[in-house]
Amino acid sequence: xxxxxxxxxxxxxxxxxxxxxxxxxxxxxxxxxxxxxxxxxxxxxxxxxxxxxxxxxxxxxxxxxxxxxxxxxxxxxxxxxxxxxxxxxxxxxxxxxxxxxxxxxxxxxxxxxxxxxxxxxxxxxx
Numbered sequence: 001x002x003x004x005x006x007x008x009x010x011x012x013x014x015x016x017x018x019x020x021x022x023x024x025x026x027x028x029x030x031x032x033x034x035x036x037x038x039x040x041x042x043x044x045x046x047x048x049x050x051x052x053x054x055x056x057x058x059x060x061x062x063x064x065x066x067x068x069x070x071x072x073x074x075x076x077x078x079x080x081x082x083x084x085x086x087x088x089x090x091x092x093x094x095x096x097x098x099x100x101x102x103x104x105x106x107x108x109x110x111x112x113x114x115x116x117x118x119x120x121x122x123x124x125x126x
Contacts, residue, residue: 006034006035007105008035008103008104009035010108012107013108014061016125026125035101037068037093038069039093045058070097073100077117084116105122106125108125
C-alpha cells in the first residue's frame, strides 16, 4: 500500500476493539486517514457494553477518527443502495460514507456489503 489510503470502520469493528478482539494498530497500519460514519458513532455510543471499561476504550478510540456527517451525497447514495439492494439503512449509510471518502471499509460482516458498490474495497480483520 502507498500509505495514502483511507479507511472507514464499521460499527462492529469498534465493538471488537472495545473487547480487545482486534488490534487497532494492525488494522490501521496501512491507512493515513481514519473515518467513521456518524451512524456508527450513534450505534456504538448507544451499545450496551458489558462494562464501563469497554465503553471507555471505545471513547478513547473515537478520538482517532474523523466522524463523517451524513450529507445529501451520502443520502442519495444510501437511497440508491436501498432501492437496488437488500441492505439496512445504517449499513447503506456506512457504505455511502466509505464511497464518499474514497475509503476502504473494514467490517466483520462483508456479506452485508458485498456486490453493492464495487468501488468500495471491503476488508475483514478476521
